[in-house]
Amino acid sequence: MDKPSHYATSMIDPTLLARVVKGDQQAFSQLYDHSSTLLFTLAVRILGNREEAAELLQDVYLEIWRKVSRYDVGRGTPIAWLVTLTKSRAIDRLRARASRGYRSTNPLEAGTAAQMADPGPSPLET
16 A cells, blocks of 8 residues: 655655765656655645646756755755745745736636725724
């Protein structure tokens, strides 16, 4: 019986990252297999767009491959590092999107402040 994905991600061994540092492509593939579902789900939740999340994940794994030597085992678990990196890059994209005046055509993303606002009087009106 397969273990749940959260089990797999929590069990990423720091030695796997050490192998990736040495350029071990098989270790990198294993790292991807263990973490990609979690990281993709996180990216979708932050960005609200599956296509953009998939693109972000490609960038994140490329950055992991290039900068894996920066991982410090004393600062946290491998999965914590991967989640932090993914979250940071997703937030960077949100900021870039906001600075470009991004408007979504996706109805799930297109909520406006007026639609979400409480119809009652504002705190300033009471």
